[in-house]
Amino acid sequence: MEKDRKLRILIAKPGLDGHDRGARVIARAFRDAGFEVVYTGCHQTPEQIVSTAIQEDVDMVGLSILSGAHTYSFPRIMELLRENRAEDITVIGGGIFPLEDIPKLKDVGIKEIFEPGAKLQDIIGWVRENVKPREAVSL
Amino acid sequence: MGIIDQILAGEVRATARLLRDIDDQVSSSQTILRELYPYTGKAYVVGFTGSPGVGKSTLVDQLALRYRKEGKTVGILAVDPTSPFSGGAILGDRIRMQRHFLDSGVFIRSLATRGHFGGLTRSTNDMINVLDAMGKDVILVETVGVGQDEVEIAQSAHTTIVVTIPGMGDEIQAIKAGIMEIGSIFVVNKADREGSRKTVREIRNLVELGMRRREESNGWEPLIVETEAVKGRGIEDLFQGIEKHRDYLLANDRGQLDDVLQKRARNQLMEALRDEALKTIVGRLESRGVLIDDLVRKVVDKESDPYSVVQQVLAEELR
Ligand SMILES: Nc1nc2c(ncn2[C@@H]2O[C@H](COP(=O)(O)OP(=O)(O)O)[C@@H](O)[C@H]2O)c(=O)[nH]1
């Protein structure tokens, strides 16, 4: 009796700024879209984020950021995913980014960047379109 | 290395992916579970139940730390509710457990109820077995904490901890019938708040009442422990309490432990039997071109009734 796989998503907040309203809003929107959202709170290091993504077997990591910590944390997260052979996990970012940084982030493997004006429905639509639950393991 | 060896070697990614398959009821996971089963039975399982917000996750975090001090490895399964409207869920228990994220001796998995009642998920027992087979010494299970009859955990855990906070003594008695019977240990958390002592007294009264009422308690008198989980206060008492309960289970030729294991095995067996029987019957019906929807129609249209339909189906399909 194989059912539809549920999409599992980690919403994480790297960096030092303490407020996570944006992250909570997107977590709720994803829940209401039928996804299972693992939420871990503020101040996450890249190491913590990647370890959580693997233990929770998520299909996607959504990184919420305000403080500009992305120039370090985003590439580092991608590097750690590769080191753990977990580069099949899709990573997206949301928040405030200097325009010139966006191509650089996509270069290191961030699939999509959503800026503060992005509509929740569009983000959910993007996820549905681009992220599929992974295949089952075999014996 | 095959998946079985990877799990037995404690590989995190392989384990995490298997847990996903189990949760999604992928049929190949059953074959893997079958092969892992002989390697289970070593881990000690501690369950935590109690209303949302009483501090279960915080207690689990503190106890995990305590077990790590003993050099024990820890698996954590934390259940949160699935939204009945969207089928989605926000799994937030990890927020209280951040300090363990980089400890390779701790594996944490957040789970959504997915419509299952009873406090756990339908996958929890299988997941306990996987974490056990991967070598975790202690498995801490946090129930969802919203239902009124969250007694399922008592069938999965060696030690069941019922968590309350000051002022909740009455609530336990009034609302959560059945909960007094399952607690090996009662925790009054947030003991920094007013009324902690009073709640301890109320619970003690209830425990004594229960002890007098049920003969089969087999000599274990539930412990009551006050904690302030955020500050780590009382955690040592709780830890010692769990050890004491474990000693009790292991005493007298493991007689009590055997009771626990029998309960768990029976529960799992009956659940699997029910699932498989249903799956088989529905499969046979469908292969004959009979849809459940058709049977539903008959009942709605009063062409038949639920009782006759079931008798007919069983007579046909279980010949
Ligand atoms: N005052 C006080 N707050 C606590 C204590 N333990 C936990 N909390 C807080 O209670 C809230 C809920 O805790 P959590 O562990 O998530 O509860 P759960 O829903 O039962 O898992 C959090 O804000 C905790 O910081 C305690 O001993 N004293």
Ligand SMILES: [Mg+2]
């Ligand atoms: Mg919790």
